[in-house]
Amino acid sequence: MIEDPFVTHRGLLFTVAYEMLGSAADAEDVLQESWLRWAAVDETQVRDPRAYLVRTVTRQALNRLRTLSRSREEYVGEWLPEPLLTSPDVAEDIELAESVSIAMLTVLETLGPTERAVFVLREVFEMPYGEIAEAVGKSAATVRQIARRARDHVAARQPRVRVSRSEQRAVVERFLGALRTGRLQELMEVMAPDVVLIADGGGHAAAALVPIHGAEVVAKLLSGADRTVAPYETTTVWLNGAPAGRVEIDGNLVAISLVVEDGRVTRIYAIANPRKLTRLDEPAVLAR
Numbered sequence: 001m002i003e004d005p006f007v008t009h010r011g012l013l014f015t016v017a018y019e020m021l022g023s024a025a026d027a028e029d030v031l032q033e034s035w036l037r038w039a040a041v042d043e044t045q046v047r048d049p050r051a052y053l054v055r056t057v058t059r060q061a062l063n064r065l066r067t068l069s070r071s072r073e074e075y076v077g078e079w080l081p082e083p084l085l086t087s088p089d090v091a092e093d094i095e096l097a098e099s100v101s102i103a104m105l106t107v108l109e110t111l112g113p114t115e116r117a118v119f120v121l122r123e124v125f126e127m128p129y130g131e132i133a134e135a136v137g138k139s140a141a142t143v144r145q146i147a148r149r150a151r152d153h154v155a156a157r158q159p160r161v162r163v164s165r166s167e168q169r170a171v172v173e174r175f176l177g178a179l180r181t182g183r184l185q186e187l188m189e190v191m192a193p194d195v196v197l198i199a200d201g202g203g204h205a206a207a208a209l210v211p212i213h214g215a216e217v218v219a220k221l222l223s224g225a226d227r228t229v230a231p232y233e234t235t236t237v238w239l240n241g242a243p244a245g246r247v248e249i250d251g252n253l254v255a256i257s258l259v260v261e262d263g264r265v266t267r268i269y270a271i272a273n274p275r276k277l278t279r280l281d282e283p284a285v286l287a288r
Contacts, residue, residue: 005049006038011287012050012125013057015100018286019120020061022081022105024279026068030060051131058117058135065113076203078211080269081105082276083239083255084284090241091165096288097241098162099124102257102269105240106198107157111150118143119150125288161261169236169243171260176234176245179222187219192264197221202273205252218268237280246280253277 006013013034017027034056046052072079081102091097098104099120108116117136121127122143129147133140163171171190178186197218201207212218224232233248245256255277259267271277 005043006035006053009050009053009287011285013053014284015096015286015288016054016057016120016125017061018084018284019099019105019108019124020058020116021064021068022109023276024082024084024284026064027061030057030064033060051127054121054125054127055131055135058121062113062117062136065116069113076201077207077209078198078200079109079202080198080200080271080276081109081240082279083244083257083271084286085280085282086238086241086286087283088165088238090286091238093288094162095124096286099288100240100286101242102240102244102271103159103259103267104154106269107154110157111153114138115146115150115153118146119154122147123151123154159259159261159266163260165243167263168258168260171263171265172243172245172258173236175258175265176236176247176256179245179247180232180234182223182232184219184223187222188215190265191215191218191268192261192266195265195268197268197270199270200273200276202275204274205254205272207270207272238283239280241286253280255280 013031014027017030018024021027021030034053037056038053043049083102108119111119114136118132121132121135129140129143133143136143174190178190193215194213195215195218197208197212199207212221235246236243237246238244239255239257244258247254247256253274255271257269258265
């Protein structure tokens, strides 16, 4: 019995939708809508089911992105992507791991919907321009121009230094150790002087509403004045293809993703919105 192409390619389809939306919950909704459309299709008339399904998911994700744009504009504080628990295997595909990182998804959020779709399909999944053109409803020539603009936009904003997973893990563990003990000096030593902390509480958890800059200010905020009341429990986990932190403070969960350059933390993404922390118990299946 031949497996349904939708089931065969589900990991790929989820990854496409997730990278376009930055939200696992919205990606699952897009997959449900796409499956309903696929179920109504005569499969014998589909020459390339994989390409057909990617196009379908892309169109549904574009529709979802456009409807989400207003709600994200009205979001309380900083908006960050929904983190995913991943297996260490995801990190073995360096391009995939980089494309689903919290840092990259945050950069992709600065692109328009069509630019984001084109960038994801071309740079991550290496789809031909002609297929992308069908998916986004543009000419191949226009898609080439959009791809170049999006590539330049992302390159100007993403971290320029790629570190090994072992170095990333070592710095994450140093950071979490300093966070757990609340030692101000140790926190400052593991962070770059110009470190930036971006937190997402979404109005549902305590979090800074704007980015916090500078090692001393960030360290004082993270070390906390009430540590005797609410000690930090920290665990190193794999989030979005990289070593990261799972932190519990008085029963409240925070996912922490770090950008590391030259052995120090340059950017901290702290997701505290409980609505975005429902995917941290079971590893997500990602593929390309």
